[in-house]
Amino acid sequence: MLQRMFRSRKLRLNVFWQFFASFFVLVLVPSTVACSFTYVYVVKLIEEEVEKSSEILIGQFAEQTDELVGALQDEMIKQLGYLNLYKFLRYEDGPANHPARIDMLGALTTQITAVTQNYPLVHSAYLYHIGQQSIIASQIGYVEKDVYFAYWSHYASLGDRDIEAMFTGRRMMDFYGPTLIETKSLYTDQTLTAGTYLTAVMSYPFNSDKPEVYLVVNIDAERLKESIAIRRSDSIETAILDRTGRVLAHDGAGGIDGGTLLASYRPETEGHTNIDADGGKLQVSYHPSDRYDWIYVGMADLEELRRPAALIQKASALLLAFLLAAGGAIAYALSKRMYTPIRDIRQGLETSRRGAGAAEADRRQGNDFELIKAWSESLITEHKDMANRISGMSPVMHEYFLSKLLLGEFRDQLSVVYYAKEIGFDANPDGHLAVLCIEIEFYDRGAKALTETDKSFFITDLKHTIEKSIGGTVWLCQTRGDLLAAVVHLASESPAEPMRLAKTIRDALSEQKEYFHSAIGVGKVVHAVWELHDSYRHAALLLKRKRLLAEVEICSDQEKGEEPLPFDSFLSADKVEQMLTLSRAGRREELLEIVRRQLDDSLRSHASAEAVKQLCVDMLNTWLRAVAADGRQDFSIESYASLYQRLHRCVTGDDIRRFFEETASELFRDAGAEATLDQFGQIAAYIKENYGGELGIETFARQLHMSLGHFSRSFKEAVGENFIEFVTRCRMDAARRLLVDTDRKIDEIALEVGYLGRHSFIKTFRKYEGVTPGKYRELRKGQEPNRIAREERST
Numbered sequence: 035m036l037q038r039m040f041r042s043r044k045l046r047l048n049v050f051w052q053f054f055a056s057f058f059v060l061v062l063v064p065s066t067v068a069c070s071f072t073y074v075y076v077v078k079l080i081e082e083e084v085e086k087s088s089e090i091l092i093g094q095f096a097e098q099t100d101e102l103v104g105a106l107q108d109e110m111i112k113q114l115g116y117l118n119l120y121k122f123l124r125y126e127d128g129p130a131n132h133p134a135r136i137d138m139l140g141a142l143t144t145q146i147t148a149v150t151q152n153y154p155l156v157h158s159a160y161l162y163h164i165g166q167q168s169i170i171a172s173q174i175g176y177v178e179k180d181v182y183f184a185y186w187s188h189y190a191s192l193g194d195r196d197i198e199a200m201f202t203g204r205r206m207m208d209f210y211g212p213t214l215i216e217t218k219s220l221y222t223d224q225t226l227t228a229g230t231y232l233t234a235v236m237s238y239p240f241n242s243d244k245p246e247v248y249l250v251v252n253i254d255a256e257r258l259k260e261s262i263a264i265r266r267s268d269s270i271e272t273a274i275l276d277r278t279g280r281v282l283a284h285d286g287a288g289g290i291d292g293g294t295l296l297a298s299y300r301p302e303t304e305g306h307t308n309i310d311a312d313g314g315k316l317q318v319s320y321h322p323s324d325r326y327d328w329i330y331v332g333m334a335d336l337e338e339l340r341r342p343a344a345l346i347q348k349a350s351a352l353l354l355a356f357l358l359a360a361g362g363a364i365a366y367a368l369s370k371r372m373y374t375p376i377r378d379i380r381q382g383l384e385t386s387r388r389g390a391g392a393a394e395a396d397r398r399q400g401n402d403f404e405l406i407k408a409w410s411e412s413l414i415t416e417h418k419d420m421a422n423r424i425s426g427m428s429p430v431m432h433e434y435f436l437s438k439l440l441l442g443e444f445r446d447q448l449s450v451v452y453y454a455k456e457i458g459f460d461a462n463p464d465g466h467l468a469v470l471c472i473e474i475e476f477y478d479r480g481a482k483a484l485t486e487t488d489k490s491f492f493i494t495d496l497k498h499t500i501e502k503s504i505g506g507t508v509w510l511c512q513t514r515g516d517l518l519a520a521v522v523h524l525a526s527e528s529p530a531e532p533m534r535l536a537k538t539i540r541d542a543l544s545e546q547k548e549y550f551h552s553a554i555g556v557g558k559v560v561h562a563v564w565e566l567h568d569s570y571r572h573a574a575l576l577l578k579r580k581r582l583l584a585e586v587e588i589c590s591d592q593e594k595g596e597e598p599l600p601f602d603s604f605l606s607a608d609k610v611e612q613m614l615t616l617s618r619a620g621r622r623e624e625l626l627e628i629v630r631r632q633l634d635d636s637l638r639s640h641a642s643a644e645a646v647k648q649l650c651v652d653m654l655n656t657w658l659r660a661v662a663a664d665g666r667q668d669f670s671i672e673s674y675a676s677l678y679q680r681l682h683r684c685v686t687g688d689d690i691r692r693f694f695e696e697t698a699s700e701l702f703r704d705a706g707a708e709a710t711l712d713q714f715g716q717i718a719a720y721i722k723e724n725y726g727g728e729l730g731i732e733t734f735a736r737q738l739h740m741s742l743g744h745f746s747r748s749f750k751e752a753v754g755e756n757f758i759e760f761v762t763r764c765r766m767d768a769a770r771r772l773l774v775d776t777d778r779k780i781d782e783i784a785l786e787v788g789y790l791g792r793h794s795f796i797k798t799f800r801k802y803e804g805v806t807p808g809k810y811r812e813l814r815k816g817q818e819p820n821r822i823a824r825e826e827r828s829t
Contacts, residue, residue, distance in 0.1 A: 050369055054365050054369040106253075156254070162179075162250055163247050174186060189214075203237075206236060207234055440570040441513060532559065533556060555576040660702075726785075729788070734757075766798070
């Protein structure tokens with residue numbers, strides 16, 4: 035459209051300004067559209083997403099916190115429903131030294147302690163029994179109420195009446211606080227620790243208005259705050275409010291007014307609301323809890339959140355101004371550069387026309403292009419010999435046309451004949467045709483590495499060598515950087531004729547194999563130029579059969595080589611595990627020997643180079659997994675990528691062997707500094723002799739200067755089973771001997787074989803032997819059943 039405007043008589047501009055206007059429009063239109071799109075639409079999307087971000091985030095963290103507190107509630111119900119609690123309540127008025135009461139007291143302490151250990155929100159927990167002067171607390175067990183509330187869990191901000199009210203009536207996960215709870219010294223009354231906690235209370239029996247027991251857990255307010263904290267943005271604060279406006283938890287820089295926030299909450303509306311705060315406007319999102327009588331609140335500083343959008347708006351305006359200025363400068367420079375040779379041509383033609391004595395009438399009016407065109411036509415007419423000089427471009431055009439023909443861009447006879455005629459290409463040769471695809475892979479071996487210029491000269495020399503060796507008519511073109519196509523003219527349709535020419539080319543290539551590796555794919559015979567793409571495709575497919583041979587290989591349907599054996603190009607799971615085990619043990623030579631055997635097997639099976647390299651990639655992946663498992667920090671993604679590049683540049687089996695030998699020395703350290711099998715044998719012997727002592731895996735790993743993971747793997751490789759299983763087996767062997775050979779009590783045996791409590795000892799013994807220790811002794815020794823039964827009941 036611009037060309038039509040410039041050519042019209044009403045708007046006949048100088049060529050320079052035509053160029054300038056064209057280039058400037060090319061810069062102006064996309065720049066204006068892009069910047070306008072960014073300024074309006076993208077910024078609008080960002081602002082909309084900003085308005086939704088705090089609501090979405092607080093909703094996600096609300097669900098997570100509800101799940102955490104809900105899991106804690108389920109655990110409290112489970113603990114209160116625990117059978118031993120009911121039994122303990124029945125025994126509590128009995129003798130304090132009753133065995134069953136002591137056992138149930140220990141079990142309840144263990145269960146309550148498990149609540150604090152298994153739930154990250156919980157700091158402490160205890161059972162409060164109405165009518166009794168003692169409670170059961172986590173970690174410390176049975177303790178007097180006055181002592182516990184005065185020293186172990188002193189509610190600094192609550193009075194006695196407040197605490198008494200907490201344990202009155204039915205409570206189903208009722209929350210109190212946040213309150214300050216202190217731990218004090220028993221004698222000096224000095225405060226040891228202090229923290230803010232949210233107290234959750236649940237009564238038992240559940241449906242009774244006069245419960246007997248209350249289960250109390252103190253939820254760490256800081257951890258609850260962390261569960262709702264949004265770490266990705268410093269401009270978003272979060273809080274939890276109850277229905278009275280009390281702030282249960284808050285994550286933010288300053289204080290908040292729970293009453294103001296609750297007053298802005300409208301349960302019937304969804305989304306968010308904006309409120310005015312000191313220094314700006316806040317967007318407040320409310321998310322009521324699905325399970326508890328509280329509300330999650332997210333507060334975002336709108337000005338801070340919208341700042342990226344404002345910056346984008348400013349940046350897009352500045353970018354548009356810059357693009358217009360730069361576009362004008364670039365358009366002027368390009369127009370001047372393009373117009374300068376046109377102006378010189380016009381001036382030269384004008385001078386030559388005047389010097390030749392052309393008539394004044396021959397000087398036509400118009401812009402530069404029109405004058406150059408008119409004068410050029412006149413010169414061509416006057417000097418016919420200029421047309422002959424253009425013929426020097428024919429070989430280049432012929433090769434270009436041939437490459438398009440082989441790639442299938444010209445397939446019908448009419449188009450082939452038409453374009454061939456335009457460039458003087460003989461599209462109707464006598465006889466039959468076939469395509470020989472010659473794949474060239476230059477070696478990359480240190481001093482022999484070639485530059486791109488060297489490779490170009492080699493390809494040119496290779497073309498001359500092929501033409502000279504064949505002797506007849508041959509068309510050559512390079513369809514891609516590493517593939518040279520030779521179209522040979524055959525005297526007959528026999529498939530043996532292309533094979534004969536391929537062997538001739540192979541002999542010529544063999545003399546230059548010092549610098550590159552090559553393979554020849556022999557395409558099928560065709561009968562016309564427009565069918566050459568079928569022969570080329572056939573030859574290219576046959577090249578996929580090539581193997582990792584050092585000599586030049588011919589890939590053809592007629593070549594009867596050794597049939598490939600069944601071959602799996604992927605490592606089996608057993609091989610992968612074996613290689614990982616050897617790597618962890620530091621046995622580099624054995625690891626390398628596996629790779630050599632796998633490579634030799636693949637080469638003996640006559641597998642294709644593509645399949646063998648796939649296997650090599652799988653083996654390299656396994657090596658890199660082994661290195662990553664050891665926590666090595668001295669390899670980067672770039673170094674790993676370079677290994678794959680080096681592998682794919684290997685063109686023979688020897689190249690691949692060399693690659694894995696070099697890679698093994700790079701990836702794996704010498705195993706000489708690692709712990710020997712004798713060291714692990716000594717550790718195993720020590721465990722067998724000292725099974726009743728403290729046998730921590732950290733101690734042994736530290737002695738051998740190993741990480742826990744490395745020690746655990748090495749121990750299993752050396753001993754045959756993992757550390758925990760070995761220690762447990764040694765203890766169970768000793769327990770069986772003591773049960774059969776002695777009459778000692780189960781408590782004493784449990785302590786001697788390394789268990790602090792008989793409950794865990796009996797549980798482990800039953801897991802390994804299928805029966806309890808008492809039953810095992812009865813079966814082995816035939817002891818009096820009543821005594822065994824009494825011992826089991828006490829256990």
